[in-house]
């Protein structure tokens with residue numbers, strides 16, 4: 231079994247979601263919950279981005295005891311020193327340096343040559359390593375970078391002291407097969423490969439962030455990065471709760487374990503949603519309101535007989551109280567009878583058949599038949615009272 235470290239960037243990449251702005255108290259609240267969730271590293275912010283971010287990184291670094299706290303920094307001396315000032319009181323501080331490596335970014339954004347980028351990696355990683363016990367280097371836009379140059383950049387970073395090297399799919403461009411091959415390529419073409427932990431960081435522009443992250447793990451990534459509920463820049467980041475549960479449920483396939491306390495997932499998701507104002511879609515995997523709801527009669531009958539017929543994840547595993555059998559027009563007699571018993575009606579077969587017919591008529595008009603509707607239905611059927 232390999233061990234996968236989770237790096238949560240809800241407070242940095244997640245906060246880059248359009249329209250999201252967390253104040254320092256809210257960030258601290260989320261950081262404490264991430265600690266309860268068992269996250270290995272949390273990226274608390276970008277210390278040099280603003281005074282607020284600096285103070286927030288500093289406060290989280292001071293309070294969090296059981297996770298490594300990291301700040302983002304450009305490959306610039308001023309950013310690195312500022313992050314150092316923010317995190318010098320932390321139990322396990324980390325610096326995250328990034329610089330783009332793709333030709334598109336070099337030409338249009340950085341206006342730097344490849345040689346200049348390599349020199350910048352060398353200088354910044356060396357400086358960072360003289361100040362921090364652990365340094366992560368990210369090659370921004372790695373998936374659109376020529377493989378040989380990416381290998382060279384990562385090798386330089388490792389040789390200068392990077393403990394973790396990250397291959398971000400910054401613009402959500404790659405696909406699972408391609409990303410897996412990229413990790414395997416690095417295994418063969420980065421001479422110091424064994425000296426660092428390789429990390430994956432996926433964005434969801436094509437809806438592939440979680441699938442790509444899982445592919446990277448198959449390709450050798452030992453750290454996975456993402457956010458709670460998948461929030462983040464544009465279409466967001468990989469949803470960490472989905473990756474964690476996929477690794478657990480398909481442990482047979484991935485042969486990987488994590489330190490995450492999965493029963494904290496629901497609470498973490500709810501907190502992040504409430505404080506960021508980013509509503510979790512009802513059908514979102516793991517944490518959506520419908521993730522454990524069954525509506526069709528065939529499914530409800532199966533679940534009532536044996537939950538594993540239609541549930542691959544037990545709701546309690548992720549901190550959800552129980553599954554929900556929603557009464558609607560697709561529901562069958564079995565779920566209807568069970569719900570009637572639950573709310574106190576022991577009906578004869580004849581009474582039940584009549585009530586069930588009335589229920590079906592109502593369900594044709596209403597999306598969901600609630601407990602109140604069922605009481606009203608029984609009261610309406612005067613002979614059943």
Ligand code: KIV
Nearest residue numbers: 328368370371398400
């Ligand atoms: O998506 C990205 O490339 C990033 C880097 C800063 C790692 O968020």
Ligand code: ZN
Nearest residue numbers: 243398400431
């Ligand atoms: Zn990102």
